[in-house]
Amino acid sequence: MNDLDTLVQTAQAAFDSARQSAELEDAKARFLGKSGRLTELLKGLGALLESLGPLKVTALKDLASAYPWIGVHQPRMVLVDAVLAGDDPRIVMEKIRTLSPETQRVLLVDTVEDLRWLPQYAEAILIKGISPSAVAAIVTNLLFSKGDRDEHNDSNA
Numbered sequence: 001m002n003d004l005d006t007l008v009q010t011a012q013a014a015f016d017s018a019r020q021s022a023e024l025e026d027a028k029a030r031f032l033g034k035s036g037r038l039t040e041l042l043k044g045l046g047a048l049l050e051s052l053g054p055l056k057v058t059a060l061k062d063l064a065s066a067y068p069w070i071g072v073h074q075p076r077m078v079l080v081d082a083v084l085a086g087d088d089p090r091i092v093m094e095k096i097r098t099l100s101p102e103t104q105r106v107l108l109v110d111t112v113e114d115l116r117w118l119p120q121y122a123e124a125i126l127i128k129g130i131s132p133s134a135v136a137a138i139v140t141n142l143l144f145s146k147g148d149r150d151e152h153n154d155s156n157a
Contacts, residue, residue, distance in 0.1 A: 071099040093121040
């Protein structure tokens, strides 16, 4: 369980245990008010997203259109569904690396057994059905690690 899950459970318990309207208003203020815990968390998320700069998400449903798009746009990150990648996702991941060497590749798999596609082919492997907060944490970490490398490279130029 992560901090967000704990915060939501704590808030839910506070709301459920409120016996009087004053107790409910107090819980609402603690979690949802101007300086409430959830409000502060959302402000931090907004600042985080602003620090990443403009983000663009494009969904491509077939590899025939994905490869040229990746070559032209050089995205920071590509999420590839293993089902779309076919029997051997390594080929797809290597082609993406060839087209756009700086692009981080994330492979989305159905089950733990699909983890056989070793990390040398992707910066991350996510199992479908994991919590959105886990996906957000992994993607954010990858984006920041990519940004750190870019800043480091720019300072050496």
